[in-house]
Amino acid sequence: xxxxxxxxxxxxxxxxxxxxxxxxxxxxxxxxxxxxxxxxxxxxxxxxxxxxxxxxxxxxxxxxxxxxxxxxxxxxxxxxxxxxxxxxxxxxxxxxxxxxxxxxxxxxxxxxxxxxxxxxxxxxxxxxxxxxxxxxxxxxxxxxxxxxxxxxxxxxxxxxxxxxxxxxxxxxxxxxxxxxxxxxxxxxxxxxxxxxxxxxxxxxxxxxxxxxxxxxxxxxxxxxxxxxxxxxxxxxxxxxxxxxxxxxxxxxxxxxxxxxxxxxxxxxxxxxxxxxxxxxxxxxxxxxxxxxxxxxxxxxxxxxxxxxxxxxxxxxxxxxxxxxxxxxxxxxxxxxxxxxxxxxxxxxxxxxxxxxxxxxxxxxxxxxxxxxxxxxxxxxxxxxxxxxxxxxxxxxxxxxxxxxxxxxxxxxxxxxxxxxxxxxxxxxxxxxxxxxxxxxxxxxxxxxxxxxxxxxxxxxxxxxxxxxxxxxxxxxxxxxxxxxxxxxxxxxxxxxxxxxxxxxxxxxxxxxxxxxx
Amino acid sequence: xxxxxxxxxxxxxxxxxxxxxxxxxxxxxxxxxxxxxxxxxxxxxxxxxxxxxxxxxxxxxxxxxxxxxxxxxxxxxxxxxxxxxxxxxxxxxxxxxxxxxxxxxxxxxxxxxxxxxxxxxxxxxxxxxxxxxxxxxxxxxxxxxxxxxxxxxxxxxxxxxxxxxxxxxxxxxxxxxxxxxxx
Numbered sequence: 087x088x089x090x091x092x093x094x095x096x097x098x099x100x101x102x103x104x105x106x107x108x109x110x111x112x113x114x115x116x117x118x119x120x121x122x123x124x125x126x127x128x129x130x131x132x133x134x135x136x137x138x139x140x141x142x143x144x145x146x147x148x149x150x151x152x153x154x155x156x157x158x159x160x161x162x163x164x165x166x167x168x169x170x171x172x173x174x175x176x177x178x179x180x181x182x183x184x185x186x187x188x189x190x191x192x193x194x195x196x197x198x199x200x201x202x203x204x205x206x207x208x209x210x211x212x213x214x215x216x217x218x219x220x221x222x223x224x225x226x227x228x229x230x231x232x233x234x235x236x237x238x239x240x241x242x243x244x245x246x247x248x249x250x251x252x253x254x255x256x257x258x259x260x261x262x263x264x265x266x267x268x269x270x271x272x273x274x275x276x277x278x279x280x281x282x283x284x285x286x287x288x289x290x291x292x293x294x295x296x297x298x299x300x301x302x303x304x305x306x307x308x309x310x311x312x313x314x315x316x317x318x319x320x321x322x323x324x325x326x327x328x329x330x331x332x333x334x335x336x337x338x339x340x341x342x343x344x345x346x347x348x349x350x351x352x353x354x355x356x357x358x359x360x361x362x363x364x365x366x367x368x369x370x371x372x373x374x375x376x377x378x379x380x381x382x383x384x385x386x387x388x389x390x391x392x393x394x395x396x397x398x399x400x401x402x403x404x405x406x407x408x409x410x411x412x413x414x415x416x417x418x419x420x421x422x423x424x425x426x427x428x429x430x431x432x433x434x435x436x437x438x439x440x441x442x443x444x445x446x447x448x449x450x451x452x453x454x455x456x457x458x459x460x461x462x463x464x465x466x467x468x469x470x471x472x473x474x475x476x477x478x479x480x481x482x483x484x485x486x487x488x489x490x491x492x493x494x495x496x497x498x499x500x501x502x503x504x505x506x507x508x509x510x511x512x513x514x515x516x517x518x519x520x521x522x523x524x525x526x527x528x529x530x531x532x533x534x535x536x537x538x539x540x541x542x543x544x545x546x547x548x549x550x551x552x553x554x555x556x557x558x559x560x561x562x563x564x565x566x567x568x569x570x571x572x573x574x575x576x577x578x579x580x581x582x583x584x585x586x587x588x589x590x591x592x593x594x595x596x597x598x599x600x601x602x603x
Numbered sequence: 604x605x606x607x608x609x610x611x612x613x614x615x616x617x618x619x620x621x622x623x624x625x626x627x628x629x630x631x632x633x634x635x636x637x638x639x640x641x642x643x644x645x646x647x648x649x650x651x652x653x654x655x656x657x658x659x660x661x662x663x664x665x666x667x668x669x670x671x672x673x674x675x676x677x678x679x680x681x682x683x684x685x686x687x688x689x690x691x692x693x694x695x696x697x698x699x700x701x702x703x704x705x706x707x708x709x710x711x712x713x714x715x716x717x718x719x720x721x722x723x724x725x726x727x728x729x730x731x732x733x734x735x736x737x738x739x740x741x742x743x744x745x746x747x748x749x750x751x752x753x754x755x756x757x758x759x760x761x762x763x764x765x766x767x768x769x770x771x772x773x774x775x776x777x778x779x780x781x782x783x784x785x786x
Contacts, residue, residue, distance in 0.1 A: 100744065100751045100769065104776075111777045114729075115745065117722035126651060128633045132626065135655050139662060165702065 127276050130241045225257035232264070239264075242286055243275040266290040270305040270435060272473075273297070275318075293329075293340055296321040303473045305435040312435045313338040314473035337439055337474065419451035438472045441465035445481065455488040476502065480511070483518060492526035495519075513543030517552050530559035546581065554584045561591060570595045610674050618666050629658055635675070636682055642742045643686040644731055649693065653685040660685075672756055679747070679757040683739055690735065729779035737772035744769055745776075 105115045221237045223230060232253045236246045239255060242262045247253055251269020255262070264271065266288060275286050275297045286297040288304050290311045295304060300318025304311065313320060314337040322329040322338055332338050426447065429440035441461055448458035462478050462485070472478070479502045486495035499515045499522075507515065520536035523529045537559065540552035557572030573592040576582055608616070608627070616624035637654045645653050660681050668677065730738055743749045743757060754765050 100766065103748070104745055104773065111773075111780055114722050114726050114780055118726040119746070125634045125637045128630055131633060131637075131651060131654065132629050134651075135629065135658050135662075138655055138659055165699065 130276060134241055223255065225255055225262055227256060227258060229254040229256040229265070234269075241276075243273050245274075246272040261285045261287055264288045266304055266306050268306055270303060272301075272303040274301045291340070292324050294323040294325075296323060303435060307432075307436060310436060311340050312439060314435055314439070316473060316476070336477075337435075339436070339439060419447050423447050423452075435473055438465055438469045438474050441468070442474050442478060442481070449481075449485060455485045459485050459489065459491075476505070476507070476511075480515075483515070487522050487526050490526075492522050495522050495526075510543065510545055510548075513540045513545065513548045513552075516540035517543075517548050520552060520555060524555060524559060530562045533559055550579070550581075550583050553579070554582075554588060557588070558591070561595065566595055614665065614668065614674060618668075625662065628661070632675075632678055633658075636678055639679065639682050639742070639747060640686055640689075642730065642746055643682065643739065644735070645686050645689045646693075649689045653682075653689045656685050656688075657681045673753070676749075676753050676756045679743065679749070679753075680759075683758065686739075687735070725780060725783045728783050729776055732779040732782075733772060733775045737768050737775055740765055740768040741772035741776060745773075 104112050105119065106112070221233060222240050223232070223237055224240045225242060232245065232247050232255055234247050234249045234251055236244065238244050239262065242257075243264075245255075245264065248269040248271070251271060252267040253264055253269070253271055254267075255264045257263070262285075264273070264287075267290075271288065273286075273288065288295040288297070290304055290306045293311055295302075295313055297318075297320055300320055301316040302318070302320050303314045303316070305314075306312075313322065313332060315332045319331055319333050321331045322340075324340075329340075330338060423444055426440045426444040430437045430444060442465060445458040445461040445465070448454045448461060459482060462482050465472065465474070465478055466482075469475075479498055483495050483498040483502060486492070486498060496519060499519050503512060503515050516536045517540035520533040520540060523533035523536060534556060537552045537556035541549050541556060543549045543552070553572070553576045557569055557576055560566075560569035560572050570592060573588045573595065576588050577585060577592070582588060608624075613624055613628055613631070617628055633654065636657050637650060640650050640653050640657075641647075657678065661678070668674070730742070733741065739758065740754060740760075743754045744751075749757065751762060751765060754760070755762055758765070760768075
């Protein structure tokens with residue numbers, strides 16, 4: 087055997103990996119490996135790499151060396167002047183290149199700078215797969231107007247601007263920004279890593295919507311700005327004041343002209359409407375909207391409302407009633423309803439929001455679930471692909487059991503589950519379905535699987551009732567041993583909300599008759 | 604269903620100038636390279652730049668690669684050198700900021716702190732506290748699962764050095780993790 091082979095044998099006989107052993111380090115590494123790192127979209131990275139290869143092609147080493155020398159001298163001079171002035175660095179204007187996806191047409195718009203001539207990619211490198219007709223826009227410091235319709239902001243987002251919409255976009259080192267002046271814009275933004283140091287934001291009126299990786303829509307009419315979030319989260323800011331973080335399924339409405347927004351708080355309570363809210367109060371509320379322990383995503387299901395559970399996880403919905411605040415707060419829900427119905431006559435996102443708010447009023451203030459359902463079904467008919475589609479579906483699934491339409495509630499929730507909702511929303515729907523099957527249709531056997539799925543949720547507000555009712559179902563089906571074990575497991579939870587009930591059940595099960603009446 | 608092409612055939616097709624093969628190569632290894640760079644301590648957005656640089660190197664020099672080594676090992680080797688460059692650039696930026704008396708760059712809005720589990724954050728912080736020379740060997744062996752021979756090929760280090768660095772790296776990691784509050 088050669089010495090090299092001996093060496094390889096020795097080095098291959100390295101100790102066992104830490105994860106194969108025991109101890110805190112092994113445990114930490116195992117958990118670390120279970121959660122792969124966030125990786126940005128590969129397609130966007132491929133585009134950037136291709137562009138880079140295209141730029142590099144044809145560069146002569148001597149030219150590179152010359153550029154390095156000039157760059158070094160220039161950098162040193164810049165540093166010197168910056169250290170002298172220590173003032174804010176002015177943002178230079180630069181060229182913006184807008185290229186068509188097919189790579190055929192190439193338009194360069196220059197502003198106070200020499201135009202950038204895009205170089206062809208090298209022969210050996212392929213172009214990315216093209217989506218025919220989709221314009222691709224490379225953002226730069228100088229703002230570029232966005233065309234109506236769908237476009238790709240290279241490496242940042244896909245954007246859909248309404249036909250009559252006006253928007254422009256630009257990029258600075260810390261942020262890529264879309265400024266919406268009129269109309270509606272829908273964006274699908276690549277997920278941002280928390281450490282990324284670069285954000286994507288939409289500005290409209292006095293507001294700034296900072297995107298944390300999401301699909302969302304911003305609409306601007308003459309008097310209001312509406313945000314609707316389909317996936318992920320969006321932070322709303324006004325100047326340096328944080329107003330809210332809106333989660334998936336939530337929406338937010340603000341006055342397009344307001345210097346300071348009025349707010350309705352999470353849970354549907356609305357701030358007094360005599361004037362604008364103090365900015366500090368708004369900011370405080372925005373922070374409390376995501377207090378420790380509260381889900382950053384949607385709230386638990388509201389269906390089969392249980393006393394004391396409503397509002398515990400209210401959706402972040404600040405300013406949702408801003409358009410009709412006085413009436414909503416005045417204790418006159420009929421007047422508020424009339425206001426929302428007027429606002430619902432339009433055909434934009436604001437109208438869809440108004441219909442949804444009207445349905446909530448019917449449900450919460452007027453105790454009329456039938457009218458609430460009819461209003462939501464009208465919203466669905468008028469806005470079949472509306473931004474609030476999922477939210478309307480959830481509200482319908484919650485409301486239908488209240489009027490005895492259990493099968494429809496099951497169909498609605500099944501459709502929502504088929505749309506691959508997030509884990510939290512899915513567990514809420516499972517809990518809802520369990521409740522419908524158990525309390526509505528009296529089928530504990532069918533409810534068991536739903537409760538089992540809901541009990542796995544990491545949200546206590548879902549897992550707690552699901553665990554309890556699953557144990558009750560075992561008891562009702564005569565599975566005494568399973569019921570005893572399930573109640574014991576439930577009581578072993580840290581904070582069992584129905585501990586007294588569970589103990590009573592357990593005591594009865596452990597009695598001489600085994601819990602049977 | 605068509606089976607995915609082997610790495611060897613993919614490399615051969617890339618060298619032959621087949622466009623789809625380049626795309627497939629990037630798609631197949633992008634996440635590996637990105638994740639490895641992150642574990643080596645390259646922070647976003649530098650990670651994307653470093654990742655791009657690795658693939659630019661691959662595209663330039665793949666013709667000279669000729670299967671002399673495993674492609675994955677070569678990618679690790681390129682990533683290690685890019686990570687070292689990224690560290691140097693980061694140190695340079697900090698020095699420039701210090702010179703200009705500027706605050707470090709921060710995002711205009713805070714990122715969601717809940718996107719990474721506590722365990723992930725602790726491990727990342729512990730890795731950040733390790734010496735760069737130890738971290739490289741540690742990540743390759745403990746997190747990427749490479750054998751000793753593969754680590755030797757990726758780093759160009761003698762076997763004895765790898766063993767010594769790994770031994771020290773483990774002690775360093777465990778101590779750092781303990782300081783971070785255990786597992």
